[in-house]
Amino acid sequence: MAKYNSIFDILGPIMVGPSSSHTAGAARLGKIARYIADGDIKSAKITLYGSFAETAKGHGTEMALVAGILGMEPYDDKLRYSLEIAKEAGIDVLFEKGEIPGVHPNTARFALERHDGTHITVTGSSIGGGAVIVNAIDTFNVELTGDYFTIVTKHVDKKGIISKVTTLLADNNINIGNMKVRRDISKNEASMIIETDEIVSVEVLGKIKRLEEMIFVIEIKPVRENKNVQ
C-alpha cells in the first residue's frame, strides 16, 4: 500500500508516456546518473536488464534513459528526441542487454565517461510508479532514492574526516537525515553517503571538496520534483 501525501501524487505525475516505471522512472534514473557524473558526460554505455531489456522498444525506455542523462525531466516534450539530441551534442550512446540473476526487473547500468577520460558507473532500478533507487556507484553499494539532497564522498580512510564533514554541515545549519559510511581497506579509501534535509550550498560543498583528504565529492539534487509541471 503506497502512501500518497498530496492529491498531486494521485493526479500525477505529469509525464511523457507510456509507462511510469519504464519511461518516467527510466528518465529519473538517467537524471540521477547525470548528477553522479557531475553533469559531465562524453559517452555512455547503458546495459538493460530484465523487463527493461525485454520491453524497452515499446516503452521508449532507451529514449527516457538518455533524456535523463541529458538532464531532461520525465515531463519534457523533447524526451522522445533524446537520442538525436545526444548525437547532436556529440555524446556517444551505446545500448546492450545484460543478465544478472535475481536482479530487479527494471534495472539499468550506466557506464559513463567524462570529458577528462575518467569513468563512473551507476546502477539503478525503477521500482514502480516512477520511483527509483540507485543501487551502486562504481562497485560501491548505495541506496539512493533521489528524494533528498545527497552528498557522496570518496576520501582517504583516516581518523576525523567524518567529523570534519558533519561539523561543516552542522555549522551551516544543515540537518543530516541519513548517513552511511563504508570503506575499502585494500585501497585505504572510505566513502560517505549523506542525505540532508536542506540543500547544501555551493560554498559549503566547496569547503568539503577542499578538505585535504577528499578524493571526490558528488552532489545529487533531489529528483522528485516539487512541482509536476514547469
Added chain:
Amino acid sequence: MYNSGNDILKACDILNKPIWEIVLLDEIENQHTSESDIFNRMEETLRIMENSISYPIDNKVETLGGIIGGEGKAMMAYADSDRTLSGRWTTKAMARAFACSEYNASMGKICAAPTAGSCGIIPAAIITIAEKNGLSRQAMMRGLITSAGVGKIISTNATVSGAEGGCQAECGSAAAMAAAALVEMNGGSPLQSLDAAAIALKNIMGLICDPVAGLVESPCSKRNASGVANAMISADIAMSGIVSVIPFDEVVEAMYNVGKGMHENFKETAKGGISITDTGLAYSRKIK
C-alpha cells in the same frame, strides 16, 4: 486528515461541505499550501488533460508498439453520427479516453490519473460531462479534486497499481474516482458520490492486467474507453437513488484482497489472459 470514505462522509456531514472542499482543506493543511496554489496547479493539470484527450483526434500519432492507433478519431466520428447505441455523450467520452491512451502510447505528455495506463478515464469523464452540462472550469477542477481524494483513499487502503492489484486496481480505481466526481459535479450527495465509486469498482472487480507484448496499448486503450463508460453508468445508478449494497470502504478492501489473491501471471507480467493468446504472442514476437 481522512483515511477512509467514512472519514470523508463524517467530515462532510459535520462541516456541511462537499467532498472536494474536505479534500482541499486537507491538502492545504498537510501540504502547507494555499487554495490559489492548488487551483493554479490543477488548472495546469487540466490543460494537460485537455490536450491529451483531444490531440490524437485532430492529429495522427504513432504509438511505440503500433498495436493501437486511430481509435479516438474513429470513435469521435461515430459519436457525431446519430447511429450510436449507447448515446452521443457516452461515445464521445469513450472517444476521448481512446485518444488519451493513444497519446500516452505515443510518448505524449499525460497526467497519470491515477496511473499512466488508466490516464484516459478521469479526464474523458469530467471534461465530457462538463461540456454536456455547461459546467465551468472551476467545476471541472473541483471534480478533479474530488476524484483525487477518492484515489487517495484507495491507494491508502488498497492499491492503484496494476502490478499489485491487476486492472481492477488501475482502471477500476480511475473509474471509481471519476464516478464520484461526476456525481458531485451534478449535485449528488457525498454518500451518492462514494456509492458511485463503490459501484464502479464492483462492476469490474477481478479484472486482470494482461497487456499484449507487455505494452500499455492493448487491451489498455479499450479498458480506458469501457472505464469511462463504467464511471458514467455508475454515477447514473447512484444519482437515480439506487444505493451500493456494500459500502465504499468495504468494496475497496475487497478489491485489495482480490488483487492480492490474483496470480502474478495476471498482474502486468504479460504471462496470462490475452497476452498469451496466439495473436497476443504473435504481436509480442513482432515488436521485439
